[in-house]
Amino acid sequence: MYFFPMNPDLTLDITPVPEILSRINTLKIHMEAAGVQALFVTHRPDIYYFSGTAQDCYLYVCLDKAPLLFVKRYLPRAILETAIKDVLPILSVTQIPDGIVFAHQRLPSTMGLAFDVVPIRDYQFYQGLFNKTEILDGTPLIEACRQIKSTYEIQQMESAAGVSKKTFDFMTKNLTPGVSEMEFCGRIEAFARCQGHSGKLQMRHYRSEGFSFHLMSGETGGLAGALDSPVCGTGTCTAYPFGAGPKLIRENEPILIDLGTMVKGYHMDESRMFVIGKMEPAAMAASLAALELLNFIQEAMKPGAVMGEIFNSAVKAAAKMGYANEYLGLPHLKSRFVGHGIGLELVENPILAKGRSTQLKPGMVFAVEPKFIFKDRFAAGIESVILITDRGSRFLSQTENQVFCC
Structure with a gap:
């Protein structure tokens, strides 16, 4: 049998708050340049990049407001890991539009979604939730941030x-x-x-x-x-x-x-x-x-x-x-x-x-x-x-x- 020594540096990793805030700020710069009012992030690596957590959650970034993190599960771990201040628990994705209205008083007129990874059925579902919002391809905005490593x-x-x-x-x-x-x-x-x-x-x-x-x-x-x-x-x-x-x-x-x-x-x-x-x-x-x-x-x-x-x-x-x-x-x-x-x-x-x-x-x-x-x-x-x-x-x-x- 094989027995290997463990790496002692296997501690809980928390992305520093300034790192997350810098990424959000860079994202908003690209959003403004593209004329996109908001970004709805559903792909787990993208959520992790912009929030610091990979729990079952969704990230909403608005150009002129603080980002919102909607968490299905598990809320205590998401709060521990994320640098996002506004964390809202949800039982269903269908609650997200109401949560945005509650926090920001309005839904966006244009919203980015990562077309390269979102299945067509999910896209149709999200379009139904945000039925008065024009959904655009947000992939270039995400890639513009992630391709430059800090x-x-x-x-x-x-x-x-x-x-x-x-x-x-x-x-x-x-x-x-x-x-x-x-x-x-x-x-x-x-x-x-x-x-x-x-x-x-x-x-x-x-x-x-x-x-x-x-x-x-x-x-x-x-x-x-x-x-x-x-x-x-x-x-x-x-x-x-x-x-x-x-x-x-x-x-x-x-x-x-x-x-x-x-x-x-x-x-x-x-x-x-x-x-x-x-x-x-x-x-x-x-x-x-x-x-x-x-x-x-x-x-x-x-x-x-x-x-x-x-x-x-x-x-x-x-x-x-x-x-x-x-x-x-x-x-x-x-x-x-x-x-x-x-x-x-x-x-x-x-x-x-x-x-x-x-x-x-x-x-x-x-x-x-x-x-x-x-x-x-x-x-x-x-x-x-x-x-x-x-x-x-x-x-x-x-x-x-x-x-x-x-």
């Missing part, structure tokens, strides 16, 4: 990076041949959970599901699939065809391990190459090329740089190295991004993608993942998290950017 958020992500590094160190010491991909991932998860990893990853898209451990050994790395990524893996079954599968790990084969970590709400997303013994020359060369590409991209990531141009320059660099066919997927299945925003959700906007004209700004954080797939042979690549600074960028990842030999 000093506090960077500290939380650095904490997650520390747990991720400990977990990769554990992998290096415990990766052995003859164990299935799935079994080894189970051992990894048990260790990571003792370090503070939630075991669950937050995903924004309704067709996506976050899974922490994505291991592909030898030929399973060369198997493409449904996952929107250059590499996919077999998965445990046809119903869940992503990531680790039943294949046994062998000596001298390239092993790509992609670890998603969430600690106190914030994510880290990293991939590293491993080998038990000696990796074949072609796989080692591709692994080192991925490292070179990562450094190339990181040097290009600075305020004002255009995302699509960074993507294109990396594609050209990979082709110059001789990996045009393998970079970012099979020739007919190329991924159109090389990095994604990360924070309270594993994948957030903005995306470092083809055709994006968005410029990088200080405070943006990306998981950058130059990867190769060699059909039916192996996968090679790396993924590290990078913060845009005032003058350039730096790695938030603490795990060494290297190939690990066990």
Whole structure:
């Protein structure tokens, strides 16, 4: 049996009041610029971001009034955790409009709702509740706030990076041949959970599901699939065809391990190459090329740089190295991004993608993942998290950017 020491720094985390107030103030600036009178927040990570609590509740932010937090359950915990002063208990969502009228004497004429995550049935329900209010897409307002990480958020992500590094160190010491991909991932998860990893990853898209451990050994790395990524893996079954599968790990084969970590709400997303013994020359060369590409991209990531141009320059660099066919997927299945925003959700906007004209700004954080797939042979690549600074960028990842030999 495996027994892992617990991380002693697993205390109740309360988001500082000034942090929440700053986020609300920034949100109102974007609301005013967009001409939106109010925002109705229903998506749990968004509620947590703007209120500090993830209890069963709804947040209402009005441009000229104090925000209201409507709590179904559990009220004592919500009051303890949130920085919002006006907390109102409700038994049903249908009570919210009356609560707004009670507190603010009116309902808004325009109100934002996160169209990217609210199901159509819920939208119709909310429109029925606010039948005289024009409901607009509030997603850009939320994203404008969340894509720029504060000093506090960077500290939380650095904490997650520390747990991720400990977990990769554990992998290096415990990766052995003859164990299935799935079994080894189970051992990894048990260790990571003792370090503070939630075991669950937050995903924004309704067709996506976050899974922490994505291991592909030898030929399973060369198997493409449904996952929107250059590499996919077999998965445990046809119903869940992503990531680790039943294949046994062998000596001298390239092993790509992609670890998603969430600690106190914030994510880290990293991939590293491993080998038990000696990796074949072609796989080692591709692994080192991925490292070179990562450094190339990181040097290009600075305020004002255009995302699509960074993507294109990396594609050209990979082709110059001789990996045009393998970079970012099979020739007919190329991924159109090389990095994604990360924070309270594993994948957030903005995306470092083809055709994006968005410029990088200080405070943006990306998981950058130059990867190769060699059909039916192996996968090679790396993924590290990078913060845009005032003058350039730096790695938030603490795990060494290297190939690990066990």
